[in-house]
Amino acid sequence: MDYFEYRDGVLCAEGVALPEIAERFGTPCYVYSAATIARHYRVFDEALAGIDHEICFAVKANGNIGVLGLLADLGSGFDIVSVGELERVITAGGDPAKIVFSGVGKRVDEIERALEVGIACFNVESEAELERLDAIAQRVGKTAPVSLRVNPDVDAQTHPYIATGLKENKFGVDIARAEALYARAAEMPGLMIRGVDCHIGSQLTQLAPFRDAVKRVLALIDRLAERDIVIDHLDVGGGLGIRYRDETPPSPAAYAENIRDLVADRDLKLVFEPGRVLVGNAGVLLTRVELLKPGQSEDDKHFAVVDAAMNDLLRPALYDGWHEIVAVAPRGDTQARAWEIVGPICETGDFLGHGRELALAANDLLAVRSAGAYGFTMASSYNARPRVAEIMVDGDIPHEVRARETVADLMRGEKRLPFV
Numbered sequence: 370m371d372y373f374e375y376r377d378g379v380l381c382a383e384g385v386a387l388p389e390i391a392e393r394f395g396t397p398c399y400v401y402s403a404a405t406i407a408r409h410y411r412v413f414d415e416a417l418a419g420i421d422h423e424i425c426f427a428v429k430a431n432g433n434i435g436v437l438g439l440l441a442d443l444g445s446g447f448d449i450v451s452v453g454e455l456e457r458v459i460t461a462g463g464d465p466a467k468i469v470f471s472g473v474g475k476r477v478d479e480i481e482r483a484l485e486v487g488i489a490c491f492n493v494e495s496e497a498e499l500e501r502l503d504a505i506a507q508r509v510g511k512t513a514p515v516s517l518r519v520n521p522d523v524d525a526q527t528h529p530y531i532a533t534g535l536k537e538n539k540f541g542v543d544i545a546r547a548e549a550l551y552a553r554a555a556e557m558p559g560l561m562i563r564g565v566d567c568h569i570g571s572q573l574t575q576l577a578p579f580r581d582a583v584k585r586v587l588a589l590i591d592r593l594a595e596r597d598i599v600i601d602h603l604d605v606g607g608g609l610g611i612r613y614r615d616e617t618p619p620s621p622a623a624y625a626e627n628i629r630d631l632v633a634d635r636d637l638k639l640v641f642e643p644g645r646v647l648v649g650n651a652g653v654l655l656t657r658v659e660l661l662k663p664g665q666s667e668d669d670k671h672f673a674v675v676d677a678a679m680n681d682l683l684r685p686a687l688y689d690g691w692h693e694i695v696a697v698a699p700r701g702d703t704q705a706r707a708w709e710i711v712g713p714i715c716e717t718g719d720f721l722g723h724g725r726e727l728a729l730a731a732n733d734l735l736a737v738r739s740a741g742a743y744g745f746t747m748a749s750s751y752n753a754r755p756r757v758a759e760i761m762v763d764g765d766i767p768h769e770v771r772a773r774e775t776v777a778d779l780m781r782g783e784k785r786l787p788f789v
């Protein structure tokens with residue numbers, strides 16, 4: 370459920386008409402709905418009622434300070450993958466004691482900073498990282514809380530680029546090797562074993578892989594208990610999918626029920642790292658049609674060139690991500706036809722959607738839906754295109770939570786060679 374709805378024929382974000390936002394802040398821009406994010410967080414949290422849990426929003430899905438601040442105020446923790454994300458969370462008012470740090474290649478300086486602020490847990494992805502973490506923690510006189518990210522070897526049945534739980538992926542350690550690694554970690558004075566972690570992929574629309582993964586991890590926890598290695602939390606990662614088109618992802622309630630019985634009698638806290646499901650449908654990319662390039666005949670391709678491009682929203686170009694594209698003010702005075710919605714970038718892969726039935730004219734506004742997750746965070750300045758503004762609507766008020774970059778911003782720090 371989201372708060373993007375048509376009123377009097379015009380698409381609104383909560384109480385604000387999108388043309389008003391385009392007028393005031395320019396296009397392209399991302400528009401988020403605060404009420405939608407808050408609703409998604411609450412629904413997820415309430416689904417887990419009765420299970421001891423922590424929700425750690427995956428910052429890589431949307432790292433805007435306004436978004437993180439809103440979630441922090443709702444009580445969310447955070448899953449980070451870099452020191453940059455750590456600083457974002459702290460700036461937004463997030464609690465370091467609710468941060469888990471994932472990622473296969475944490476640098477020394479990143480680990481030092483995370484130890485300094487006192488995060489909840491390092492999700493360690495290799496033996497080499499265990500050793501590195503132990504050495505750094507001892508050097509700075511701290512004990513690092515750790516989970517091992519294990520690879521439960523389940524097929525998440527999602528796009529290969531976002532499936533992460535198979536043996537062949539770079540992530541985590543083979544669950545068969547995990548016991549030996551935990552035994553090693555238990556002997557490292559700089560480490561304190563806290564949990565077991567897994568994350569099997571993203572945009573999952575089926576429940577069975579989650580249940581299989583949790584079962585396998587619980588079996589590992591039991592084997593560890595026999596060695597007197599006590600685990601106090603199980604981090605099940607993120608990955609719950611959303612509806613972009615016609616997917617039927619399980620509800621947060623079904624997702625919780627899917628594993629509730631497995632953990633019911635255990636003294637175990639569950640950590641969740643949802644990203645997409647909290648913010649994906651809470652954002653749109655607002656773009657304007659620059660011009661139309663209809664084909665010679667009706668069978669040719671017809672191009673609608675818009676002012677947003679693959680650098681602003683990479684998912685279609687990167688993994689054929691499908692986003693619904695709608696007219697902000699649908700018109701009845703023009704014939705609909707199948708438009709290729711493309712950006713101005715010099716790449717054939719620069720498209721936002723293929724063959725979309727829309728009635729369009731130059732200067733029309735379009736909303737690319739479900740763009741709240743992995744939208745702005747994946748944006749680049751390719752073709753020297755400044756990154757776009759981000760607007761968060763809260764009721765009747767649109768807040769500019771990130772100003773549009775300028776070309777001067779793009780050139781900051783660059784210079785010519787000093788010629789003699």
Ligand SMILES: *Cc1c(COP(=O)(O)O)cnc(C)c1O
Nearest residue numbers: 427471571607608642643644645
């Ligand atoms: C990407 C990622 C997430 C979030 O995934 P979603 O599909 O957005 O829920 C959570 N945990 C880890 C370790 C990740 O890499």
